[in-house]
Amino acid sequence: MANKKLSKWTTGALTATLAAAIAVPSASANVALPGAQFTPVQLHAAATKNVVYYKAGDASIPANLDWTTATDIPFLPGAVTGDVTAAFKDKDNVYWIGTKTGLQRVDFTESDARDIVQYFAGPRYLYGGDDNVLALASDGDGGVWAKTASGVTHITMPKMTLLARTSVYEKLVKAVNDRRGMASGASFAFSDGANSSVDYSSATGTFTGSPATSDNDGLWTTMYAMGEIFRYRTLKDEAGANPTTQQQADIAAAKADALRASKAVLLLDYVSGRGNGFPARSYMLTSEGSAQTTDGTDYGFQSQNGLWFHTIVGDNAVNPNAIVPSMQQAGKTPIGYGLVRVTKDAESKKGDTLFPSGGSDVMNYNGFGLSQESIDALNAARPDGQKLGIDIKTSVAKNVYQVLPVITAKTNNANAAEDKTTTASNKPLFQLTVPVYEKIPKFFNDLFPASAIGSDGYIDQNQIVYKADTSSDEVDGHYALFFTAYQYLCDDTSDPELAEFKRLTAEATDRMTNLILKDDHYYIEDATGKSTQWSRWLSKYFNDSLNVMEKQALWTQRIGVDANGDDALSYGYEDGPLNALEIMSMLKTAITVTAEAYPQDQAKFKAAYDLVYDGDYSKEEPFVNGKGYINMALDYQARRLVRQANNAYNINGNNPVTYEKPGYTGDREDDSNINGTLHGDWTQYINYSDEELGWFPVYELILQETDPVRKAQIVAAYDQWYANEKREENPFYTFLYQMAHPEDTTVDLASAVRFLYRMPLYRIELAAQYDRQDVLYIEPGDRDKLKQTNYALAPDERKIVKNNSNPFAQFDGPYTANPNFDYNHGSMDTSAVFTLPYWMGRYFGIIKEAQ
Incomplete structure (x- = not known):
């Protein structure tokens, strides 16, 4: 990619020399979990x-x-x-x-x-x-x-301690995965002029990375940053008041890595310049290959998909549109605007209906269609013949028209489609804009190359292309970062950089929380005047038509249909338990992080948080956002079973599944949830991405909630998730479960530590062999449609994946031997799945490193 900043790392031999170079602390756990009765696992050097x-x-x-x-x-x-x-x-x-x-x-x-x-x-x-x-x-x-x-x-x-492995992982992240502080999977090149063979641990080998934008940059970087924060606090607390010279160096390095990654996440809350707490998914510089358009202008087609906006500021930045009402800020004058890029998503992402109670109103659609209020405001400044929704609109369903962020002559009054023909001389009929109200704080300048800093000393926003339509995944990660950084990184406010980071973290937290609670809508509002597609925490989204379903006879068999037998599940029905935990953690974290800087918002945040424990949640109009959400969080397994039963009902000709379908083999895609439904096995309808996301709010809540009754409810909600996670033997989940149950002496910490011992040192995405005789295979999961092993293989014997993938799934089919296999190039994932649980486990006294 053009102008990509590349990083390099020259590898060293993986011997005792590496382990000896790392100062091993003599102290034990930093923090004893209140009520802890378990024995920490003593680590040892293990084969790698x-x-x-x-x-x-x-x-x-x-x-x-x-x-x-x-x-x-x-x-x-x-x-x-x-x-x-x-x-x-x-x-x-x-x-x-x-x-x-x-x-x-x-x-x-x-x-x-x-x-x-x-x-x-x-x-x-x-x-x-x-x-x-x-x-x-x-x-x-x-x-x-x-x-x-x-x-x-x-x-x-060779035998290595887990601590020695973290040193290798840290260097690989810097060499391959780091993109201006963000860390996600990336392409790599490996070169070693001294050897014809390929040895990633060669003392003369060099890794070079080509990281690019990721759909969830903030979430993946949060995971890495949290690990680095706990690394910093573990090393600092264990060193005590009189650290050695080596310990001081290790602490300083950990602090620098933690702050860089944390700043990269926090930047996403400022990079749009909207000034209202909107978190971007990701951003690019205009010099990056993925930000290029077919004709080099904002009117040409950009192949990097999504809802991207190019920021345009300066004296000549004249917004071609009126400002969408929800984007207006009283008393502020825009300094520029963001113009949506022409992409497939911006032209065609119509989505699905959200609520069974239905209607063709654009607010009832899970797509990019603008709100009616936004359309009306934009039309006030548009001449006759160019009115949105009248003259310019896109058909997204029978007799349903929407105004999508980009409408071209080709897509006007026709079905939403991808149009790559747009250019500066063939501009779209409509391109959405959003106002820019503020510059990006200079605090983030050090994340950028000098070429991206303007003559005024600020980041040149004209070089920024950022991704909107931010999901709850991202927001989930941001709040976990807000809490972790505020609580464990910002421990020395005499440090000017940490003090400024703490100030901006509190500001970003306050802004985003107010954006979510604005007008009691419980969502992240985007430039469309609507919520983004997935960042919704409103009660109706989870529970619309519940009162209808519960009156039907089929509800006793967990089938949610209306009187006509049609699926009556709300689009967000199964998201309810996860999103309930998310909004709870966001409010709790906001209370903690903004208490000092924004005391005026404490009452509002506390009232919203208290509401989640107040009775049951709404099941019909008028829906009360937030009310009784703890009970929705406790519905996790029940809602999985209902959604699975509904799918099976549809597969089975709208008949309840009370018997095994004739001819069912257990591996047919269209039958993949029949058996799970028959036996009430909700684990075959697991969304493993949701499992990963559910970790973050539980982590925040159990560390902040002190009321014993409320905390017990939170723990009970997580216990439902862990019922499946236990068999994954993943320290990411096991250590959190131990933190939630410090009194439990039976948690299988040994298997979680084995996961760390068996993690490949190089998380290169190579195909794995699943055709083996030591496993049995069970039917495909309902969601991924992949054959599954009957137990979780060790990480070094399966495909490299993040925690958001099914660890039992056979991802790779038959592959062909390749005598010209290219080991010098490939894709490498980050090490956060290792470093986050490792350092968190060290900090909370779950594991103890070898002495």
């Missing part, structure tokens, strides 16, 4: 898989390797070893077994029975994904050389 890749014919493959094709395995009968191609026992009595479908390591001395047999297959372990092992050779030091027709790999298993 490292692989060196040699293409077939590489002259650097050692010539003196003692290859074997012997197949004798004394502990297995010959009848089950027909696919074995090579096997040997090394000096440590570990068996290495090559087969036609991969490589296995068998060590009967492993302390965890699940680690006795470890599986190596796919391009992560065998060259180019050629799983047919032809021969093996011992390296004499606990590792193995594996030969296939495509190449050779040398697999070693």
